Amino acid sequence: MAGAARFDLAVPPGGYAWWYLDALSDDGRHALALIAFVGSVFSPWYAAARRRGVASADPRCHVAVNVALYGPGLHRWTMTERGADRLQRDARTLCIGPSTLAWHDGRLQVELDEWAAPWPARVRGRLVLEPLASTGANFALDAAGQHRWTPLAPSARIEVDLDRPGWRWRGQAYLDGNHGARPLEQDFVRWDWSRAALPGGATGVHYDVQRRDGSTLGLALRIADDGAIESVAAPPLQPLPASLWRVPGMVRADAGHRPALQRRLENGPFYARSLVETRWRGEPVTAVHESLSLDRFAARWVQALLPFRMPRRG
Incomplete structure (x- = not known):
């Protein structure tokens, strides 16, 4: 298991x-x-701790599992923040509250038991992700190498079995x-980020x-x-x-091709997630x-809104 695939990465204060x-x-x-955080970067509680002093902002005290579900007539969002006593991890396993991510025989198994916010609804069940292509490479996002990104399994298959809300499907x-x-x-x-499956099993990012x-x-x-x-x-x-909250977005597309917004999945005051029909190197992709927008995230009016979507327990 290489690099950021491990769940026991050292995370410094404020990191x-x-x-x-x-x-x-x-x-x-x-x-x-799904995003599992140790040091929940978008948490208003962690942001407040950093304002009091980065050196004393313990990432283990701000952990969360964010799940977003998008389907016909359904949109659920979970991001309950928890404290250090609800975190357990080693190289292969990450437990945050009642949910667990664990590597078994080369597959990532996710057991979920979360509650959506702001309208309570259960998200419970299992995801099993099987990598088809794996990498150990990592890339610095800043000049000093303080922030790094790793495309762990850019191509994978997934089995979804959620008894709440009753989803059973397979996909890419x-x-x-x-x-x-x-x-x-x-x-x-x-930043703007995008990924798409390409013909022949490759992935573009x-x-x-x-x-x-x-x-x-770039x-x-x-x-x-x-x-x-x-x-x-x-x-x-x-x-x-621009999104509902006027967050601007840019996407890569071949010269002369106009990308089309297929579906807006997430609208937030500092973040937008979408499915986009575009063309990369002559290939049509979704x-x-x-x-x-980190400037938006740092704005005090945005910080005041976030607890409604990101409640804290413990």
């Missing part, structure tokens, strides 16, 4: 580690995203990891970062079905419609896309 997966059902009707999935030694808002203004020091980073990667990573020429950035 973070998270493991992210998303999935689309084979019939195109359902989607989900993606898994990555991020970890850092400093708060995101300290070093970044915003674009990561466009605007740093706090005024510099930028990663354009093609990850083959054997995990080999190739840097490729990035197509031009094209604008997306990309999972996110736009993140």
Whole structure:
């Protein structure tokens, strides 16, 4: 098990580690995203602890499992923050409250038992992710290497069996990891990220970062079905419609092609997640896309809203 696939990464005060997966059902009707945080970077409680002093902001006291479900007539969001006494982890297993992520025989098994917010609804059941392509490579997102990203399993299959809300489906999935030694808002203004399955089993990933020091980073990667990573020429950035909260977004698309917003999955005051129809290197793709504004996240009016979606227990 290499690099950020381990759940026992050291996380310094004020820092973070998270493991992210998303999935689309084979019939195109359902989607989900899951993020497990040690040092919940978007938590208003952790942000307040950092304002009191980064050196004393313990990431183990701010852990959460965020689950977002998207289906016909259904949208559920969980992100209950918990304290250090509800965290257990080693290299292969991460337990946060009643939910667990664990590696078994090369597959990631996720046992969920969470409550949605702000309207209470249960999210309970199992996800099993089987990587088809794995990598151990990691990429620095800032010049000093304080923030790193790893495309752990850019191509994967998933089995979803949730008795709440009664979902059973299979589909295509993606898994990555991020970890850092400093708060995101300290070093970044915003970013746009997208990934898409390509013909032949490869995966394309674009990561466009605007740093706090005024510099930028643009990663354009093609990850083959054997995990080999190739840097490729990035197509031009094209604008997306602003979200409900007026969060701007940009996505990569071949010159002369106008990307189309297929479905807005998530609308938040500082974050948007979408499915986008676009074209990369001559291939039509459906990309999972996110736009993140750290300036928005740091705004006090946004911080005041977040506890309604991110309650804390313990």
